[in-house]
Amino acid sequence: MKITNLKLQNFRNHEETVVEWAPHMNVIVGQNGAGKTNLIDAIHYLCMSRSFVSSSDMYVVNQDATFFMIKGHFEGNIRASFDVGCSYSRGEGKKIFVNESPLDRLSDLIGMVPVVVLSPSDKKLTSEGPKQRRSFIDSFISQISPAYLQDLLDFRKARKQRNKLLQEFRGNREVLLAYLEPWNVQLMEYGSRIVAKRTEVLNKFRDYLAKEYEVISGMRHEPHLEYQTFCEPSEDEETVRERYQAELEKEQDHELERELTLIGPHRDEIVFYLDDFELRKYGSQGQHRLFALALKLAQLLYFSDELDDLPIFLLDDVFGDLDAQRTEVLLNALIEHAGQTFVTAANPIPFDEYITFDGERNRKYKVDQGQISVVKTK
Amino acid sequence: MEGTSEILEQAIEQLAKLPGTGRKSARRIALFLLKQNDESVIKLAEALISLKKSITRCSTCGVISDGDPCSICQNTKRQTGQICVVEESQDVFLIEKTNEFRGRYHVLGGVISPLDNIGPDDVRIKQLMQRINEDDEQIDEVILALNPDSEGEATSYYINKLLKPFDDVEVTRIAYGIPMGTELEFIDEATLGRAFASRNTF
Numbered sequence: 157m158k159i160t161n162l163k164l165q166n167f168r169n170h171e172e173t174v175v176e177w178a179p180h181m182n183v184i185v186g187q188n189g190a191g192k193t194n195l196i197d198a199i200h201y202l203c204m205s206r207s208f209v210s211s212s213d214m215y216v217v218n219q220d221a222t223f224f225m226i227k228g229h230f231e232g233n234i235r236a237s238f239d240v241g242c243s244y245s246r247g248e249g250k251k252i253f254v255n256e257s258p259l260d261r262l263s264d265l266i267g268m269v270p271v272v273v274l275s276p277s278d279k280k281l282t283s284e285g286p287k288q289r290r291s292f293i294d295s296f297i298s299q300i301s302p303a304y305l306q307d308l309l310d311f312r313k314a315r316k317q318r319n320k321l322l323q324e325f326r327g328n329r330e331v332l333l334a335y336l337e338p339w340n341v342q343l344m345e346y347g348s349r350i351v352a353k354r355t356e357v358l359n360k361f362r363d364y365l366a367k368e369y370e371v372i373s374g375m376r377h378e379p380h381l382e383y384q385t386f387c388e389p390s391e392d393e394e395t396v397r398e399r400y401q402a403e404l405e406k407e408q409d410h411e412l413e414r415e416l417t418l419i420g421p422h423r424d425e426i427v428f429y430l431d432d433f434e435l436r437k438y439g440s441q442g443q444h445r446l447f448a449l450a451l452k453l454a455q456l457l458y459f460s461d462e463l464d465d466l467p468i469f470l471l472d473d474v475f476g477d478l479d480a481q482r483t484e485v486l487l488n489a490l491i492e493h494a495g496q497t498f499v500t501a502a503n504p505i506p507f508d509e510y511i512t513f514d515g516e517r518n519r520k521y522k523v524d525q526g527q528i529s530v531v532k533t534k
Numbered sequence: 535m536e537g538t539s540e541i542l543e544q545a546i547e548q549l550a551k552l553p554g555t556g557r558k559s560a561r562r563i564a565l566f567l568l569k570q571n572d573e574s575v576i577k578l579a580e581a582l583i584s585l586k587k588s589i590t591r592c593s594t595c596g597v598i599s600d601g602d603p604c605s606i607c608q609n610t611k612r613q614t615g616q617i618c619v620v621e622e623s624q625d626v627f628l629i630e631k632t633n634e635f636r637g638r639y640h641v642l643g644g645v646i647s648p649l650d651n652i653g654p655d656d657v658r659i660k661q662l663m664q665r666i667n668e669d670d671e672q673i674d675e676v677i678l679a680l681n682p683d684s685e686g687e688a689t690s691y692y693i694n695k696l697l698k699p700f701d702d703v704e705v706t707r708i709a710y711g712i713p714m715g716t717e718l719e720f721i722d723e724a725t726l727g728r729a730f731a732s733r734n735t736f
Binding site for chain 2: 264302303306310313314316317318320321324325334335337338339341342
């Protein structure tokens, strides 16, 4: 999948920006605060309906404006050619358009244009709490399976309904249990599917991760990942469901006391190891960085193998942190990726030694105060 | 604020409470009504008042109706053995249009949703159980025709569970499937998946 052009209106510091993109490599250089990240964040909006930088759409609107608008034209194998638009205004909220017609739900967009993002905040993936890893795996699987995304949304709904009952029901225990039962059924149905799918994808993902870590690190350590849920992870939905039911029954008193849903994929954890030691506890800064890099490159390869269309790869300011050897490894990986790539960089990175900026297949851009221009080379 | 009418603002405020009507549309409607002749505005007002004052609910099935019991419950030609459970009165009108169902209805007036503070006692589930327990109306089948969302599912599950002890009452639900006049390629995966799961023998 490729984005051939992008139009921005009032998107952060881009008041009016129109760019034509190259089909393979797009390198965007400029000083800090020039608006490089905003360009690839806008592309991310058209793929995932949200920013990868800020948590609220409100902060994305240009300071002097009340709305923003992003439009992009995409070309791919499955859908030959289509437009995606995203508009946001304080009054009307966010809307996504595909070929000018609005989507009923923002989630319907996910998976249409697969995307992988590499950014400095990826360090959080391995160093912070389990929530980071759950949201990584959820965004990962949602892009390859719309049914999984639906299960996530349905699970969340059932869990909220159930929590509300646990928190606010005042009456006798038997009645509460009878009221909980319909929600237990939904919780188990969606939850078991989520766990089975996570198990399946992570089992396949392991090999990709091992391979990429070897390339990136030069094989000094061997990476492992362990998926932890309320039972022995299984790819079989029925097996998980039986275990789910048993656990819910076992933890019933505990749940009534805590007034909270305690069993389910919302409490899953993915533990990363290098050889035998847990990365989160014992990893050095450098190891976290390399591991996160390997995770994202593994995701890129996984998507490339599994999906009919190659994902768009967005790299936000990642070269600044890498030594010469890793820079070379990463640049080579980018050149090998047949899909479309976007790279932002503030520091002078020796891109020209590796990439031929012919202006057709690969292009270099310069951004200055929200203005973008193509850099002529040679 | 000068230059506006307090009376107009009040009308707009009331109109803006209507579903699908924002303040902008409410203002348009209010100004439109102002331009109409007295007679047609009074007719509208009277229709609204009698809608609220004269319309009633059938004490048996709960559908909104001009009289109690409603015409469906009164109709002796309809099968008494089947009850179709729906969420709102409008669902009754929709199903009636199909001419496929000749039994009677039971309108719950909502579905279970703890997040909205609606429990089983806040919808007409007890009344449904009473109807089934009554001797003069022998029920053989309860058809659940609720929305396939999580609240509808939870409500269906709850009712089905309550009806389990009644051996002579069969509980069925309307099928999930592919809408008429559409093609497979335009169906979302969730619907198609459901349609597969509830396929029937050809």
